Amino acid sequence: MLDKLLMNYELAFAVILFGVGLCTLLFHRNMIKKIIGLNIMDTGLYLLLASMGYVEGAKAPIIEDLTNIGEVADYINPVPSALVLTGIVVSVSVTAISLSLAVRLFKKYHSLDLDEIYAIARRQEKEVF
């Protein structure tokens, strides 16, 4: 398995990047760092998708010679590129929404640390009831 991974190190790197993002998401208690982790995960995913479509020595899927298109193998696979575009747009939207939720949380609790927020929220709940 390891020699296969070393041969395929570009894709393995993308997966490790995904893992770094996942660890950031799970291990940090700060909301902003969690959002950064989510973005790193996205980046790893795009790297994996885009490199799956790459063909060594092939051109970008833009036809230069209009009379002679050539073969499919002359171009890299255009489908992953189109899918990555969708992913980028969605991740921008998710980042914007989660950041604005973090801003609202900070306005209410004056903290971005999840533990502190939980503690204050629990305390406030007890006070109300």
Next chain:
Amino acid sequence: MKNSAFAGFLRWLDGDPEILLGAEEMTEQPDVPRDSQKQRIHHLEHVLKDHPLPVPRAFSRRNVRIFYAVVSVVCCLVIISCLLLAVSDLPRFGVEHAEVEEVTEKYVLDGLEETGAVNIVSGIILDYRAFDTLGESFVLFCALNCVLILLRTDSREEEHDISYYSLSGDDVLRKSIMFTLPLVLVFGVYVLLNGHLSPGGGFSGGAVMGGGLILLSTGYGGEVTGRFITERRFKTVCFIALSFYCLSKSYVFFTGANGLETGISLGTPGAILSSGLILPLNIAVGMVVTCTMYGIYRMFKKGSF
């Protein structure tokens, strides 16, 4: 029992349309000014430090933290090793695959003839998969609306106190914006309009143009951009772009599904006015993306336009 979901369900069965009415006990929140609320939270934190909440020993905060840490390490390790295992079985990077997928073959070989777009990726996202791109634009628009709802500040509330890192009024920034802003905007328009001929398109061109607007409002303050981007104009542009996309693509889908002629000429491939609807759709998407980028920035920066 009075408040349970089951009781509400029973009342709904009896024909009561508003099952939550009467069940929810609204407690009136005291309208405390912000300062005293801040003080209260500080007080709470102080109290919490001295007298921690009584919790059963097994679920003490330290135990929960240790449990959480262990579970997350295990989760990360399992997920990463599963993914690495999967990657080791994938075809090698950069090597041409033995059998080319049918879809790719269709897109590459027939794309120019069917969509008229020289850039095949553009042909895919705005012609073959145009419905998907419409969804993307709506996702962006929804995100913008969510940010508007979450971060909007009323004019009577005080604005965010961010003046200490505000860059507006910085002379170096202003002079450099004077040189770079026209280039940035023209490059954005170029990328936007050449989406079907070269790398680029609505999303990238719109992002560049939105970046230019953000630059302007950073250096010169929101009043300068606010002069030509009012909230009303902003909404009108988004609405017109999205509904144009929606209606024109509906028309094409309707005629295409019924085998009718669309009446939209594809033009000569390679010319700027070619490839049917792709150019107008690129412009529509670019408008939405520009507005979204700038709107999200303004919301985070000031809380209003």
